[in-house]
Amino acid sequence: MQAGRTAVDTGSTSEGCRRTCAPPRRCGYSGFPGTPSTWQAGPILARNARMPSLSRKPSLRLLPALLLLGACAAPGPPAGSDLDALLWMRTAAEHDALCLQAFAVARAALDRALADSTWTACLEQGDVQGKPPAIIVDIDETVLDSTDLAARELLAGEALDAAATQAWFEQSASRPLPGARDFLQAAAARGVTVFYVTNRSEAALEATRRNVELAGFPLRDDLQTVICRTTTSDKGPRRAAIAAQFRVLLLLGDGGGDFTSAMAQRTPAERQAVAAERSAFWGERWIVLPNPAYGDWRRATVGWKEMARWEREIAERKVLEESLRGR
Ligand SMILES: [Mg+2]
Secondary structure, rough: OOOOOOOOEEEEOOOOOOOOOOOOOOOOOOOOOOHHHHHHHHHHHHHOOOOOOOOOOOOHHHHHHHHHHHHOOOOOOOOOOOHHHHHHHHHHHHHHHHHHHHHHHHHHHHHHHHHHOOOOOOOOOOOOOOOEEEEEEEEOOHHHHHHHHHHHHHHHHHOOHHHHHOOOOOOOOOEEOHHHHHHHHHHHHHOOOOEEEEEEEHHHHHHHHHHHHOOOOOOOOOOOEEEEOOOOOOHHHHHHHOOOOOOOEEEEOOOOHOOOHOOOOOOOHHHHHHHHOOOOOOOOHHHHEEOOOOOHHHHHHHHOOOOHHHHHHHHHHHHHHHHHHOO
């Protein structure tokens, strides 16, 4: 990880990292790493400890159930995809390189956008004539590394509640992703207003604005350029409001919703089709940052349902199995 960078944030938010770590309802399987006490918790786990072993020749009709319960009681954490994703985001040089690459691409695209008075990246954009230039960036995992929150939750084995999440936001501790500060400062120096459109809650506005300032990102004194979620997590209306006054040159984000509302509530295949339809936008007007840990892509995988982590992992395995068919 780049020196001076810290990981932080929220999947939260928009992006809908619903790290729903509610206590298991159907078995004692918590579905993610935790302390030994975590693994001992749960009524089924305790019951399972008293289950007869297979060597005592249980009825074959009970075998599937016993195998399932045995899996639930397996010692140690399962191979959770969250662990892989977060570890990669927080330690892999390749992650940092992808960020640097994204902002290098953005800088080159900004040159072309400024040279073309008709250029816009915003599907909600109407007339562009006479409007000052702006770019819209998402915050978490786009310009700020906020994986601290997810990492702490994973290691603790439970999600932070709303109050704890807010307290974490109040720390304003997210650090800039590699390349973000230089790019945003360069854009501002060229007269481009930077809007930060996030799905953090309105309650986190001041802390988020402070975090943006501490990160060294450009802010305007005369305009509120940090825009949080209000009544909807759909960023389309917020993009439209900005585009009514500015010509939006670029969109940067780590989730489909940072670019278009068309991916919301869609299946993975439908979202992939939308991405393909907009192939000319990627790397040109839309710049995407890597986030394998959470976001709309993950919500789409499980049908946009709120699930406990263990439940989600079972659903995701099923989707993975299905993805092998037809290839
Ligand atoms: Mg984000």
